[in-house]
Structures are given as C-alpha cells and as structure tokens.
Amino acid sequence: MRARIAAVMMAVAGIAGLTAGPAAAAAATTENDTATCAAVVNTPCISHQHDGEGVFGVAQVSADPGQLTVVRVEVRTQKAWGSPWGTVASATTVRLGSAKAVTPRVVTTDLRMICATAGPALEATQQVTTCTNPF
Template sequence: MRTRIAAVMMTVAGIAGLSAAPAVAATATSEAGTAACATVLNRPCITHQADGEGIVGIAQVNADPTQLTMVQVEVRTQQAWGSPWETVASAATVRLGSAQAVTPKVTATAPRIICATAGPALDAAKQVTTCTNPF
C-alpha cells in the first residue's frame, strides 16, 4: 500500500515539478490558523481547528526552497475502542519548498487523530509520518 501511495505521489510530484514555478518558502506561522512549529526541516507539524460545525486537520512542513516537497494530512476516527482507525478526510500538497495541506471540514464525534506524512516528494524513504494523540 505504501509503495502504491509513493508511486502516485512521485507521479504527482513529477507533474507538479514540470509546471511549478519557484516558490517562496513559507515560515511556520505565515498562514492564518496554523500552529507555531519548530523549524525542523522535513518533519511535519500537525494541528487542528474545531468548531461547532466540524474539524479541520492541518499539516505543514518546512523545507529547502529548492526541494520538491510533499505533505499529506488525514483526519482519522475510530468507531469503537480497539477498532482500526479509518480515514474520513485527507489532503495532500506537492510544491517546491515549504508546504501546507488542510483537510476539508468533517463532523466526527468518535475519537479522532490527525496524521501527517511529509518530506522530499521524490524520496519516500526520507518522508516522516507522525500522528497526534486521540482527542
């Protein structure tokens, strides 16, 4: 499964790389609604926004401005204790330099976690995945 995802991401990265213009690297706090993240390169920073209408998962990654970078974020829920976590919303971004991805807003009352994978788009072995604690 990871191999197929990596292959799809590399295809997307190749297409994006052909049409991408050089991007200005964003700082961790440059966009509204993002959490302040440590400036560790290629390590995703995860946060979420919740209101009465639902929850949005947000992931961002700091990267070298010349690196083709991918970031993917997922909102996962668990229907019952011990059951598998199921992805209910996801988003991915591939671009040069730092990147951010934001899921669509979902309503979920079950236990939730936010997971993100980020790093060099063309090197799946250097991508890092991290998740929040259930909330």
C-alpha cells in the same frame, strides 16, 4: 526521469485538491503559516482546528526552497475502542519548498486523530509520519 516523477506528483496533488471540494482546495493553498512550523526540516507539524461544526486536520512542513516537497494530512476516526482507525478526510500538497495542507471538515462524535506524512517528494524513504494523540 525525476522530471516525469515530479510531473506525476503535481498532477496527483492537483486531482486530490479538486476532489476535496472548493472550500478545502482554497484552504489547502493558504501556505503563509509555514514560518510558525517547528525548525525541524522535513518533519511535519500537525494540529487540528475547530470551526464550531467540525474539525479540520492541518499539517505544515518546512523545507529547502528548491526541494520538491509533499505533505499529506489525514483525519482518522475510531468507531469503538479497539476497532481499527479509518481515514475519513485527507489532503495532499506537492510544491517546491515549505508546504501546508488542510483537510475538509469532519463532523463526528467518534474518537479522532490527525496524522501527517511529509518530506522530499522524490525520496519516500526520507518522508516522516507523525500523529496527534486521540481526541
């Protein structure tokens, strides 16, 4: 049963990577920076990066090398103060061990926030969600 769930999670991650576009898919597979992530296992480290044209959401998670790990990062925006936050870009990575995901570029003047959920892919109750302060 766990093998079937893992296969479904891998398929979903592959589809999400393909629908994000070639640039985002390539960025989401560069996972060499996970060593710089905080030492707290299964808790996502989140940040945003600017490229002069827009902002990217970045999330990393440190995990046991044998654990099937999921990390999902979202860029959320708010049109006006007090209005609901909406997800405008997201990326998901599922793999064994530590993982990293990078969203596609978002170009907006709206208030932004980066949120990430990460942890064991087969144990949703052990996944942790965290967000940056709005910027």
